[in-house]
Amino acid sequence: MAIGDATSGTSLAGQINFQGLGSGTDFGALIDKLVQVEQGRVTTYQTWKQSWLDKNTAFKDLNSKMLTLRTTLQGMDTVGEFLKKSAVSSNTATLTATAGGDAETGSVSYSVLQLARNKMMVTSSGYATLTQNINTLGTAAKFVYTYKGVTVSNSVPSTATLTDLANIINANGANNGVRASTLYDGTNYYLQIRGMDTGAASSLVISNATTIPGFGGGNFLTTQNNQDAKFKINGWPLSNAYMSRSTNTVTDAVTGLTLNLLSSGAGTITVNTDIDAVVQNVKTFVNQVNVVRKQIQNLTKYDSTTKQGSILTGNYGLQIIGTIMDNITAAPGVGFAQGRDLYTSLAPTGLSTDATQGSPTEGQILLDETVLRNVLASNAASVGKIFAAQYVGDTDSGDITYNSYISGITKAGTYDVKYTVAGGKITSASIGGYATTFNSNSSYLTGGAGTPISGLVVRVNNLTDGSYAHTVNLRVGKTGELYNELGDLTNAQTGPLNILQTNYQSIADNIQKKIDDENVRIANMAAHLKDQYSKLDALLGQYNQMQTQLSSQITQLAKS
Numbered sequence: 014m015a016i017g018d019a020t021s022g023t024s025l026a027g028q029i030n031f032q033g034l035g036s037g038t039d040f041g042a043l044i045d046k047l048v049q050v051e052q053g054r055v056t057t058y059q060t061w062k063q064s065w066l067d068k069n070t071a072f073k074d075l076n077s078k079m080l081t082l083r084t085t086l087q088g089m090d091t092v093g094e095f096l097k098k099s100a101v102s103s104n105t106a107t108l109t110a111t112a113g114g115d116a117e118t119g120s121v122s123y124s125v126l127q128l129a130r131n132k133m134m135v136t137s138s139g140y141a142t143l144t145q146n147i148n149t150l151g152t153a154a155k156f157v158y159t160y161k162g163v164t165v166s167n168s169v170p171s172t173a174t175l176t177d178l179a180n181i182i183n184a185n186g187a188n189n190g191v192r193a194s195t196l197y198d199g200t201n202y203y204l205q206i207r208g209m210d211t212g213a214a215s216s217l218v219i220s221n222a223t224t225i226p227g228f229g230g231g232n233f234l235t236t237q238n239n240q241d242a243k244f245k246i247n248g249w250p251l252s253n254a255y256m257s258r259s260t261n262t263v264t265d266a267v268t269g270l271t272l273n274l275l276s277s278g279a280g281t282i283t284v285n286t287d288i289d290a291v292v293q294n295v296k297t298f299v300n301q302v303n304v305v306r307k308q309i310q311n312l313t314k315y316d317s318t319t320k321q322g323s324i325l326t327g328n329y330g331l332q333i334i335g336t337i338m339d340n341i342t343a344a345p346g347v348g349f350a351q352g353r354d355l356y357t358s359l360a361p362t363g364l365s366t367d368a369t370q371g372s373p374t375e376g377q378i379l380l381d382e383t384v385l386r387n388v389l390a391s392n393a394a395s396v397g398k399i400f401a402a403q404y405v406g407d408t409d410s411g412d413i414t415y416n417s418y419i420s421g422i423t424k425a426g427t428y429d430v431k432y433t434v435a436g437g438k439i440t441s442a443s444i445g446g447y448a449t450t451f452n453s454n455s456s457y458l459t460g461g462a463g464t465p466i467s468g469l470v471v472r473v474n475n476l477t478d479g480s481y482a483h484t485v486n487l488r489v490g491k492t493g494e495l496y497n498e499l500g501d502l503t504n505a506q507t508g509p510l511n512i513l514q515t516n517y518q519s520i521a522d523n524i525q526k527k528i529d530d531e532n533v534r535i536a537n538m539a540a541h542l543k544d545q546y547s548k549l550d551a552l553l554g555q556y557n558q559m560q561t562q563l564s565s566q567i568t569q570l571a572k573s
Contacts, residue, residue, distance in 0.1 A: 054531055086495055126277060131209060135234050148172065164222075312326075357399070361388060428487075429446065439476070
């Protein structure tokens with residue numbers, strides 16, 4: 014008799030899978046409940062793990078916003094990028110110009126005597142068709158030219174056409190800037206050869222080593238000679254002298270101006286600050302910084318009414334990051350000094366932080382556009398400096414001169430410069446309290462390696478015996494300062510956000526290990542319970558069978 018036949022359930026005594034018992038007790042459901050109770054701990058672990066993963070996601074989102082801000086700042090961290098200016102020429106047929114942020118506002122007069130040109134030459138004799146054989150030697154010939162001092166030889170096969178010759182010249186790997194083509198005057202075809210570079214140094218000469226008939230040096234007509242551009246700025250140079258450049262795009266004649274020479278003539282360039290463009294730059298700066306500030310606020314806020322914090326309320330690392338970000342925009346510029354810089358912070362340019370509790374913009378940067386436009390109209394250069402100065406250095410005394418720094422090494426700041434001169438030579442020196450290397454003969458002080466002043470060079474001008482104390486300022490504007498700091502904060506290896514992400518992921522991984530261990534424990538417990546209750550099932554089945562038999566015997570005795 015199969016165990017359990019006396020009930021409606023199924024009992025598989027001795028096995029771990031069963032449903033119901035002969036006694037009518039559903040031990041399967043009982044075991045499920047016991048397992049469910051044990052799984053409560055797993056649920057707690059899973060909730061705990063998810064909280065760390067959510068925090069990690071919040072860090073990644075913040076990191077992404079900070080990187081976006083850094084990219085934005087990168088596009089305006091120099092005065093040339095930040096302080097937009099316009100340049101208008103009075104004679105656009107002769108010259109057009111564009112202005113960088115470091116161009117001085119005002120007017121610049123100009124006169125252009127001649128443009129820079131490239132050399133062009135055309136064969137004096139033509140051919141009736143492009144398919145006509147131009148190499149009549151019956152064997153390979155050479156077409157040789159010298160361009161910018163480099164001689165190039167082209168092998169021309171027999172039966173080559175004019176088109177073949179042009180293609181051979183253009184395809185030659187030794188070609189250093191010469192272009193060949195064909196011209197058609199309506200009757201005959203001609204070979205044109207021209208240098209691609211303008212300027213007096215870009216000479217092009219057909220060599221006498223050329224052997225192909227009709228293409229020697231004497232067989233070409235010069236249609237345009239190469240020459241430099243010649244021009245004057247503000248009437249200089251005097252008399253018949255001119256500035257000259259090899260191209261018609263001149264970037265180094267007037268600081269901050271790019272001149273595009275178009276023809277001979279004269280006129281005036283008027284440079285003005287493009288206030289609308291600069292205001293837009295400031296708005297972009299403010300908006301992008303506020304995006305990050307708002308994100309940090311949301312992640313760390315605490316609702317005193319509901320007594321509920323946010324996902325990262327109280328997180329020490331995030332508090333530090335928020336403080337760093339706030340301090341950069343609020344503190345004086347690095348290397349800026351009262352009395353030497355008109356603006357040493359962002360406040361005079363119309364920026365402030367909303368400190369009104371409960372305000373929708375509490376903690377955000379506010380921009381007074383009227384103030385900004387006014388200071389731009391009167392002191393645009395100073396506005397550009399506090400926002401976007403890139404290691405602008407100077408000193409407070411003619412005794413010393415700021416010389417140079419090393420990008421990425423030297424730290425901006427204000428440093429004391431102390432030195433002693435004896436016998437007309439420097440005998441000791443320090444910058445910012447750090448010992449420097451110096452050469453008494455050249456009088457240069459250089460910041461030592463491993464210090465903030467590493468690579469900073471200051472020249473000593475006054476070598477009169479005595480001890481001196483001055484300062485050197487190396488300025489970085491707020492966009493550059495914030496850009497650099499964001500680089501540290503978001504660094505993939507050493508940045509605090511990435512370190513926090515790594516730590517939080519490790520915590521989540523360790524919790525997952527606890528979940529895995531707990532699942533194994535519960536599975537083992539379930540198996541053990543099923544084994545125990547299977548044995549109990551078998552025992553109860555036996556008792557049921559005995560009860561049935563006894564009941565049957567008692568019934569029989571009662572009938573006898």
